[in-house]
Amino acid sequence: MASPTTTHPPKGLEGVVATTSRICFIDGDRGVLAYRGIDIHELARRSNFEETCYLSWFGKLPTHRELHQLRDQLAEERKLDASIIALLRAAPRHALPMDVLRTAVSALSFYDPQEKNNERTANIDKAIRLTSQIAMIVATYDRIRKGLQLVEPDRSRSHAANFLLMLNGRSPSVTAERALDIALILHADHELNASTFAARVTAATLSDMHSAITSAIGALKGPLHGGANEAVFHVLQAIDASGADPVGYVKEMLAQKKKIPGFGHRVYHTEDPRATHLRAMSRELGDSSGQGKWFEISHKIEEFLKAEKKLNANVDFYSASTYHTLGIDVDLFTPVFAVSRISGWTAHVIEQLDDNRLIRPRADYLGPKYPAPYIPIDQR
C-alpha cells in the first residue's frame, strides 16, 4: 500500500488501542474489571443494575434523589409503540430472537421523539429509553412466539424483576430477581468488546444512537461474542440428555480438537472476575429451584479444565446454567446479554461523540498488482 501507514498490528487489532475511554477498566493479567474505577466485585455485591446504568452514563454513583429519578424514568419508558408490537407479531415463528431484536430496535428509531437530535442530553434520554425498550422487546417477543398473552409491565418493580415478570408471567422469587440483577451488573460493560466497538465505529460517522445500537446487536449475535453462552448450554444439554460423564464428554470433545465454549478470553489471562459471581448464582439458583444438575455438570467441567488444561471459565460459562434456571430459553441468552449491555453500548456512544473522530483504518492490499488490465469481455 503506497499511502503512509504507521502500524501493521496483529490480526483482529489485538492489543491495539483504538480509543481512550473513561468507562471501563480491565486488567487482564490480574483479572480486574471495574466500571468507572469501581471493582466489579463491589458492584456485584452491593449495587444494582439501575445504579450501574447511572454510573455508566453519568460517571459517578447517584445520590438517593438521582437514583430515584432514574428508576422513575426507566419505569416510565416501559412502553412499546403498537407498531413495534405489530412488527414482533409479524415476524415469522422461525425468526431468530436476535434478528427480531435487531430489527425492532432499528424500527424504534421511527418512533423516537428525539430521532434527529444527536446531542448529549438527547442521547442520554435515548439510552434510558432503549434500556427499558430492549428488555420489553425480548420479553414480549418470547410471549408472542409462544402464543402466550402479553404481560403488562409493572412500573413499581426493579428492571430485573419487571423483565422476569413480563417474560415468565409470574413474580420472580427474591433469589431469582437478585440473580438476574447481578447478571445484568456483570454484563453491563466490557470496554471495547466487538459489539461496543461496532457501536462506536457506527456512531463515529455522526450517525445516530439507534444505528449504533443496531450495529452492536448484530455484532453481539455472533458465536465468538454474545452467542457463546448458547453454545455452553448446548454442551450441558447434550451431556444431560446422553447421561454421559461430564469430564468424559469434554475429554472426547478435546480429543476431537473441539473448542469448549465458555473457557478462555482474549483479554483475561486469569479467572474472568465475572465468572466468580455467576458460579455462585448458578449454585444458589440450582439449590433453591431443585435444578441443581446444571450447576453440577458445569462445575465438573470447570474443575477438570482448570486442573488439566489450565483453562479458566469466562462470563459465558456459568451464565448458561444461571439463565436456564431463571426460566430463560437458550435462544434468549444472547438477547438477555443485550438487555444488560445496552447500558455500556449507550455509554460508549455518548463518550465517542464527546470527542469524536471518524474511525477509518486502512487495509494492507494483497490483491492483483495495480494496474491490472481491463480485458474486454470478448477476449476473456
Added chain:
Amino acid sequence: MASPTTTHPPKGLEGVVATTSRICFIDGDRGVLAYRGIDIHELARRSNFEETCYLSWFGKLPTHRELHQLRDQLAEERKLDASIIALLRAAPRHALPMDVLRTAVSALSFYDPQEKNNERTANIDKAIRLTSQIAMIVATYDRIRKGLQLVEPDRSRSHAANFLLMLNGRSPSVTAERALDIALILHADHELNASTFAARVTAATLSDMHSAITSAIGALKGPLHGGANEAVFHVLQAIDASGADPVGYVKEMLAQKKKIPGFGHRVYHTEDPRATHLRAMSRELGDSSGQGKWFEISHKIEEFLKAEKKLNANVDFYSASTYHTLGIDVDLFTPVFAVSRISGWTAHVIEQLDDNRLIRPRADYLGPKYPAPYIPIDQR
C-alpha cells in the same frame, strides 16, 4: 492500562492497518482507486455495475456466460416478500429513508432462505439477493411515502435502469441509465471506509451477512460518511434559492469557519479519482436535461476552492448534482450510495470470513483510578 498493548495509534485508527484485503487498492498520494487491481477509470469507461459486482465477489472479470448468469440471478431476485412491503408501508411518513432501509434489510433476514447458513457459497447468494433487494427497497419506499403506485420490476433491464424505472415510474434515458450505472461503479467499494469496517467488525464475531450489512447501513447514514452528499446538495439549494453568487456564498461559509461539504478526504491527498467521472456526468446530465444550473453552481465552487484553498472535490461533491438531475430526492442520496456499496460490503464480509479473527481492540483507560471506592448511597 496494565494489559500489554503494542500500539497507541492516532485517533480514529488513522493510518492503522486493520486487516489485509484483496479487494480494493487505494493510493491516496497518486489519486489511484482500483478494484481487484483494475483502475477505476477503466471500469467507469468500459465496465458496468453488474460486471463490477462480479469482480468484487469473485476476484476476476466474468466471461460472457458468467456475466449472463449473474445478470439473471440479480434479475431473478427482484422481488420483495409481502411482509417487507408491509413494513415499508407501516413506517411513519416522517421516518428517514436510511432508518427505513436499515430496518427493512434487518427484517430481510427473517425471509432469507439461507438465514442460518454462514458458508461462503451461501454468502455469495446473499450478496446477490441483497444487491437486488436494497435497490428495490429504496425505490419502493420512495413510491410508498409519496403515495404513488408501486412499479413492477423489469427483469430484462440492467440494475441501473430497473432502479430508475421503479423509482421514477418511467423508462430512463440512455444518458440517465449510463450515468447511474457509472455512479454505481464508482461507489461500489472503497477499502476500509467506516461502513465497510463496521460490517467487518460485525461479521468477525461470526454473526451473519444481514447483521453485517445492517451495521454498514447504520454507519453509512452519518454525515461524516455517506450523509455528506446530502449536505452538498443543501448548499447548492441554498445558493440557488437565495440567488447568491456561489463563490461569495462559499467565502462566507469559510469566514464562519464552516466546513464545505464534498471537499477533502482522509485518504486522498490529490483529486478523488471518482470525482473526475461524476463531474463529467453532472455536466452531461445537466446539458441533456436542461437543468444545467446545478452543475454550474458546483463547478464555480470547485474552481474557487481548488484555486484558493487547494481543496479537492471528493466523491460526494458531484454526486449531489448528478443524483438530483436523475430525479433522486436529496434524502435518497445516501440510500442510493447503499444501492451501490452493498457490492463492496458483501465482498468484504465474505473476505473477512475466509480468514476470520474477532476484531477486538483495546481502550486506553483514562477514568477514575482503580480501585475507586464504592461509597454506600447514604454517604453520597
